[in-house]
Amino acid sequence: MAREIAEQPAALARTLQALRPQRAELQKLAADRRVVLFVARGSSDNAAIYGRYLLEVHAGRASGLAAPSVATHYQASIDLSEALVVCVSQSGETEEIVETQAWAAGRGARTVAVTNDGASSLANAADVALVTQAGTELAVPATKSYTAQLAAMAVLAGSLAPEPDALDADLDRVPDEADRLISARAGVDAAAEKLASTAEALVSGRGIAFGTALEAALKLEETCLRPVRGLSYADLRHGPIAVVDSDHVALLVSASDGPMVPGMTDLAHDLRRRGAAATIGIGGDNGFADAVDIAVPGPDLPELVAPLALIVPAQLIVETLARQLGLNPDAPRGLSKVTQTDPA
Structure with missing residues (x-):
């Protein structure tokens, strides 16, 4: 991996x-x-x-x-x-x-x-x-x-x-931004260590970055064998946020710009008020980084193309966490590369 x-x-x-x-x-x-x-x-x-x-x-x-x-x-x-x-x-x-x-x-x-x-x-x-x-x-x-x-x-x-x-000019910058994030690994080890401290985790994002949040949640589940809920912050606020307590670590995913950044920043503050064990933020702007407990830098890309590299820090966190937990990130139990939904 x-x-x-x-x-x-x-x-x-x-x-x-x-x-x-x-x-x-x-x-x-x-x-x-x-x-x-x-x-x-x-x-x-x-x-x-x-x-x-x-x-x-x-x-x-x-x-x-x-x-x-x-x-x-x-x-x-x-x-x-x-x-x-x-x-x-x-x-x-x-x-x-x-x-x-x-x-x-x-x-x-x-x-x-x-x-x-x-x-x-x-x-x-x-x-x-x-x-x-x-x-x-x-x-x-x-x-x-x-x-x-x-x-x-x-x-x-x-x-x-x-x-x-x-989008071409911004897409042309994606490979270098992904490479920079892979080389720097900023915040990755701290985020993995925090996630290792509890089995209760949730992941949230919204809009263009929503798919990134769901992919991060899926990777935590299948690779680290942790039950994780991936929700848009809109859906999270409509009831599920009530389960957040001192056992929960929240992983929040945001592009560095766009209309969803203020809502993600407010969510980070709200989760802290509700007593979450920790908030980990991937990406976002300076205000978002200040609102979370562990800030993991994302790509310097506009929202429309950010997801192409925004998932990279999450992948690094998951791979690191799996090894900390004594798991093989390359071959999670019970999974295969080609998945058939229904039995033959």
């Missing part, structure tokens, strides 16, 4: 370079489509959440997450003739996702596959395949394949935006 975290800057650069030439093809494919639907599971679903927000906020395209069971279990009859359906799977062989893509195409959708394997079933059946360039990923927890998917989402959203190259 540590080696593959370190390989992310190069994987991000390769993926952006490889996928940008497909912009015109994506524009043509989506030209008469009114809505974009994402189909994914696990880490890929968290990447899709970023894609959904970016398409709506940056490209002005109505987007949403589709439930694969609507296709695989209910075989619902839905008119998708105005939809672009984007199916996301690292392996391209998760049967549920492959089946849902075929179902969508049969109901009039045009399809895009986002996968790390250009020879996969998903890629071969799609109208357009965005093949990420993460290279072979051996550790079970997704790291470089996940951030490469985020790069694909940025290319997709940019392709459907009024100015397709508007």
Whole structure:
């Protein structure tokens, strides 16, 4: 896992370079489509959440997450003739996702596959395949394949935006920012030590960074075997915040700018007032860093592209924590690289 975290800057650069030439093809494919639907599971679903927000906020395209069971279990009859359906799977062989893509195409959708394997079933059946360039990923927890998917989402959203190259200058800075965070490891050891002190943790973020928060929570669960709740701060405030007590460590994730920073900063103050054991903040601005107990710097990137590197400190924390707990971060118990949702 540590080696593959370190390989992310190069994987991000390769993926952006490889996928940008497909912009015109994506524009043509989506030209008469009114809505974009994402189909994914696990880490890929968290990447899709970023894609959904970016398409709506940056490209002005109505987007949403589709439930694969609507296709695989209910075989619902839905008119998708105005939809672009984007199916996301690292392996391209998760049967549920492959089946849902075929179902969508049969109901009039045009399809895009986002996968790390250009020879996969998903890629071969799609109208357009965005093949990420993460290279072979051996550790079970997704790291470089996940951030490469985020790069694909940025290319997709940019392709459907009024100015397709508007994000390019900031995206070009992503590999160097990821590399800087990997080299510096600022706050990583302190954050891992604090998380090791309790089994009670929650993770929160919102907006463009929400998918990053959910991915951090997933990594803590699957790699460190800790029960973790990942919630937007809006949902957290609507009831679940009542469980916060002196046993809870809260991991808060924020971009360095954008409309969600004030709310995340206020949440940090609120959690402290409620007696949380500690708050760990990844990213944010100076006010956010001052509001948390342990500040872990994030990337110097604007909100729209920050998630491509914002997850890196969380990955480093998780890998460090797993080793502190005596666990193997490369092969969490009971998991495999290609996940099938339902038994054969």
